[in-house]
Amino acid sequence: MPTRVVPDGEGGEGDRNPLGRYEGERNERGERHGQGKALLPNGDMYVGSYCKGLRHGKGIYVFRNGARYDGDWRCGLKYGVGTFWYPDGTRYEGDWKRDTKYGFGVYHYVNNDVYEGSWKKNLRHGMGTYLYSATGTQFMGTWIKGRMQGPGKLIHPRHHFHGFWELNQPFGRGCFTFENHCMQHGHYIHIRDPNYDETQEESESLAAVGVSPEKATQSANETAEGIEPGKDSLLTNPSVTEKPLPLKKGIIALWRARYITAYNPDLLPPEPEPLQEEASQQSLDDKCEEDGHWPESEQYLTHEECEGEYHREQSQEEEYFEDHIDSLSGDSASREETI
Numbered sequence: 001m002p003t004r005v006v007p008d009g010e011g012g013e014g015d016r017n018p019l020g021r022y023e024g025e026r027n028e029r030g031e032r033h034g035q036g037k038a039l040l041p042n043g044d045m046y047v048g049s050y051c052k053g054l055r056h057g058k059g060i061y062v063f064r065n066g067a068r069y070d071g072d073w074r075c076g077l078k079y080g081v082g083t084f085w086y087p088d089g090t091r092y093e094g095d096w097k098r099d100t101k102y103g104f105g106v107y108h109y110v111n112n113d114v115y116e117g118s119w120k121k122n123l124r125h126g127m128g129t130y131l132y133s134a135t136g137t138q139f140m141g142t143w144i145k146g147r148m149q150g151p152g153k154l155i156h157p158r159h160h161f162h163g164f165w166e167l168n169q170p171f172g173r174g175c176f177t178f179e180n181h182c183m184q185h186g187h188y189i190h191i192r193d194p195n196y197d198e199t200q201e202e203s204e205s206l207a208a209v210g211v212s213p214e215k216a217t218q219s220a221n222e223t224a225e226g227i228e229p230g231k232d233s234l235l236t237n238p239s240v241t242e243k244p245l246p247l248k249k250g251i252i253a254l255w256r257a258r259y260i261t262a263y264n265p266d267l268l269p270p271e272p273e274p275l276q277e278e279a280s281q282q283s284l285d286d287k288c289e290e291d292g293h294w295p296e297s298e299q300y301l302t303h304e305e306c307e308g309e310y311h312r313e314q315s316q317e318e319e320y321f322e323d324h325i326d327s328l329s330g331d332s333a334s335r336e337e338t339i
Helices: 200-209 213-224
Strands: 021-026 032-039 045-051 054-062 068-074 077-085 091-097 100-108 114-120 123-132 137-144 147-155 159-166 172-178 182-192 251-262
Antiparallel strands (some): 021 032, 032 045, 045 054, 054 068, 068 077, 077 091, 091 100, 123 137, 137 147, 147 159, 159 172, 172 182, 182 251
16 A cells, blocks of 8 residues: 555644544454544544445545545545535535546536636536536637637537637637528637736735746645645645646737638537546555454434536647648628627
């Protein structure tokens, strides 16, 4: 079994600490083994299965800050399928691996936005769909380290945009398709936002603490999950999580229209495809090699799902119709649109 260093914010189940209390089964060596209920020294509570002293199997972990995880554990880590409720009402339901969101999952934000798709080391990564609740717009495409990056499409109520993204903004060639069966072809360029002003105060405040906005956001997320930065923090353990790709500041995506044609699916950009990546984290054994029967889990705790959600936030270009568009004849028109 791999060595597990438990962070202060999620653990502290040692029997030597008189402030903690455990009720449940043990093995011949006196280790917590089977079903049990633990009140931890830091005020957290865990109810569920143990194996040789570590949380293993099904269990519910309730943090003193109001957060809650209900799902699978392996060797003391969130691993398998589970749901995490954050104190602000944000909710993640899906796959976990070594205490991180990893695999397929659905994230419900406090503003009712929803992301459904692939995750890797706590970041949106791979194929995924993001629903903007306020407008009903959907982005369907590729994500790289938390950012829209590569081929994708924006689905608006009355028109769609097919193209490519770079760091959350459309970039390069693309086309709009409309309800009247026509297509507008063109490309996005990135220009400097004349109204953007990175104040000296902002720059000095970030430099003073030596932390980027992305790292500050990640630190806040860790704190919500009960992990204390500076100990066994995700921030100080890059093998556990990754940083999101840095965004470009003060940049506007500007659409430059070129042609309008009748709808032709052959002129659409390539559809996004799943990323081809090898697993980067070693799997943990899901079996507990210990004799004895494990009884069914008791329902020590109950909870209700939170409705409100919380938004924490948060190129690839292909010449896909160059040969086609140059051969088109007849009148053409163009108009500028923004998404």
